[in-house]
Amino acid sequence: MPELPEVETVRRGLNATTLKQTIVGGEVLLERTVAYPSPSAFLELLQGQAIAHWHRRGKYLIGELADGGGWLGVHLRMTGQLFWTRPDEPAQTHCRVRLFMADDRELRFVDQRTFGQMWAVPADVPPEQIITGLQKLGPEPLSEAFTPDYLKTQLHHRVRPIKNALLDQAILAGVGNIYADEALFLSGIRPQKLCSRLRGKQFQRIHTAIQDVLTQAIASRGTTFSNFRDVEGINGNYGQQAWVYDREGEPCRVCGTPIQRLKLAGRSAHFCKHCQK
Numbered sequence: 689m690p691e692l693p694e695v696e697t698v699r700r701g702l703n704a705t706t707l708k709q710t711i712v713g714g715e716v717l718l719e720r721t722v723a724y725p726s727p728s729a730f731l732e733l734l735q736g737q738a739i740a741h742w743h744r745r746g747k748y749l750i751g752e753l754a755d756g757g758g759w760l761g762v763h764l765r766m767t768g769q770l771f772w773t774r775p776d777e778p779a780q781t782h783c784r785v786r787l788f789m790a791d792d793r794e795l796r797f798v799d800q801r802t803f804g805q806m807w808a809v810p811a812d813v814p815p816e817q818i819i820t821g822l823q824k825l826g827p828e829p830l831s832e833a834f835t836p837d838y839l840k841t842q843l844h845h846r847v848r849p850i851k852n853a854l855l856d857q858a859i860l861a862g863v864g865n866i867y868a869d870e871a872l873f874l875s876g877i878r879p880q881k882l883c884s885r886l887r888g889k890q891f892q893r894i895h896t897a898i899q900d901v902l903t904q905a906i907a908s909r910g911t912t913f914s915n916f917r918d919v920e921g922i923n924g925n926y927g928q929q930a931w932v933y934d935r936e937g938e939p940c941r942v943c944g945t946p947i948q949r950l951k952l953a954g955r956s957a958h959f960c961k962h963c964q965k
Contacts, residue, residue, distance in 0.1 A: 690764045692829065692862030693905035698770055701919035702742040706959065708754070709789040710738045721797065723805040724818050730925060733808040734787065746825045746861030750815055761807035761819040762797070768804030771796045771915040772919045791918055808870045825861040829898050833861065840891040845885040849896070850886065851879030851957045863898065866933045869958045871897040872940050873931045878964045879957035880950065902931075932958040 690698070711734045716727035725733070749770075751760035762770065771780070775794045779786070785797040785806055797806060807912040809818045816823040826842075827833035842848070842859050853859060854868040863871075872879050874897035877890060886894075905911065908926040911933075927934070931941060936949040936958060944960040 689747070689766045689864055690768070690910070691864035691867055692744075692745060692902055693766065693867070693908075694910035695744055695749060695862070696906050697910045698764070698919060699742045699744045699749055702739075702749070704768065704920060705794060706739055706751075706789075706793075707741065707789055708738050708791060711735060711748050711787050712790050713788040715786045715788075716784075718802060720802070721784040721799065721804060721806055722808075723820065724807045724809070730806070730808045733810065734760065736918050742802070744862075745822060746828070746857060746862070748819065748822055750819070753811075755796070758811040758813075759807075759809035759815045759819075761805075761808075761809060761815060761822075763819075763821075765799070765801070765803035765805070765807045767800040769798045769810070770919050771798060772950060773854070821857070824858050826857065826859045827861065829860055829902055834899075836892045836895040839895050840886075843886060844889070846882055847909050849880045849952050849957075850877060850883050851955075853883050854894075854898075855955065860898075863902075865955055866930070867898070867901050867905060869933045870901045870905075870931050873897075873958075873960060873964060874901060876964055878961075879952060895926040932960060934958065 712733065714731045716722055719727050722730045728921050737757045739751040739756040741752045743750045743752060745765065749762040753759060773796060774792060775788065775796055780798045782798050782800045783796050786800050787795040797804065807819050809815050842936040843853055844855055851868055851872060854863050871894060875893040877894065911926040935947045937946050940947060940960040940963060943962045945960050947958055947960055949956050949958050
């Protein structure tokens, strides 16, 4: 699933390409992709609108329509992709929604697994009221609201593995499987360690590692292991430099010990038993 760096990469690409382009029409090819309102009302609300700016909240993309016209929400889920292309380009096999722009361009939502969703939110309704899950998100990990003290307050009493806690979007928005593994490696803490057993400077180390790995991943335009592409179809590069994620059996880049993988609540966790205590 695309995480914060991948979604941020898409946001930046959308802001570089799609702004101030009037939506003159569209086509919903898979009705359940449109979560709100109905597919016909979705297209009607967007007709004649232009996007003034794209925002990101956790793993959500939120397009602010010009002149207070409302909002366009997108969640990529597992395999969703947004492509900025020309209408005469052949439609991708798993294209679910097409938005036609006045300047002979097109924004396509492509989603192989069909878990992705889109919302058209009217101007008089807050996005948090319509877009499912948005109101439950914790702070952004690169914001001032995310501090070591916040992390300690949220985690010190929880009897659950630290890896699982970092995946909880109500605690921290945007971090998923890839960057939780990477941050725990950089902080020297094993993913199965219980939150309640963390002490002192470990919270500071986790906080710093999360911010460092996300900043580095954004600079690398995210990670492509399977489906992720930016709006121009370009892969992310972070996977080539990952410390532990998806590297089971490969030597640790620091000490050479083979990277191990275990299951925690049904999710894979990668770690180095030597570097992470």
